[in-house]
Amino acid sequence: MALLATQAIPANGLAAPTFSAANASDTFVAGPDILLYCKNTNAATRTITLTTPGTSSGLGVADATNTIGATTGELVFGGFQSQIYNDPTTGVCTITPSASAGVSYAVLQVIAN
Numbered sequence: 679m680a681l682l683a684t685q686a687i688p689a690n691g692l693a694a695p696t697f698s699a700a701n702a703s704d705t706f707v708a709g710p711d712i713l714l715y716c717k718n719t720n721a722a723t724r725t726i727t728l729t730t731p732g733t734s735s736g737l738g739v740a741d742a743t744n745t746i747g748a749t750t751g752e753l754v755f756g757g758f759q760s761q762i763y764n765d766p767t768t769g770v771c772t773i774t775p776s777a778s779a780g781v782s783y784a785v786l787q788v789i790a791n
Contacts, residue, residue, distance in 0.1 A: 681770065682706040682785045695784035702778060705770040706785045708763035713756035713786045714773065718746040720780025728755060729772040732762035746781070 682704055687693050697717060698704075706714065708728075718724045728742040739762050746753045758764075763771040775781045 697782035700781035708758035708771040725776040
């Protein structure tokens with residue numbers, strides 16, 4: 679498990695993010711201005727799960743999941759409610775791929791130029 683670093687990306691988009699290879703699970707600090715950019719180069723699809731330990735009005739929130747297409751699949755999660763996605767004990771969100779081979783991530787924070 680690795681804590682993924684947040685990369686500042688200017689709003690004009692003139693920066694190339696650096697991607698980190700996925701582990702069985704990784705973490706990042708979720709927030710309303712954070713995007714999680716996922717890529718899959720494997721020949722099989724991958725399901726990405728974001729753990730949601732938080733509650734809304736005292737009720738549990740279902741984990742967020744989505745599937746990345748095979749070979750050239752890309753997926754962006756983003757705009758996170760910190761109180762829903764970040765674990766209240768650790769302060770980070772856990773991301774888990776169905777399999778890590780071929781999956782990579784970049785955690786982005788878009789900033790004004």
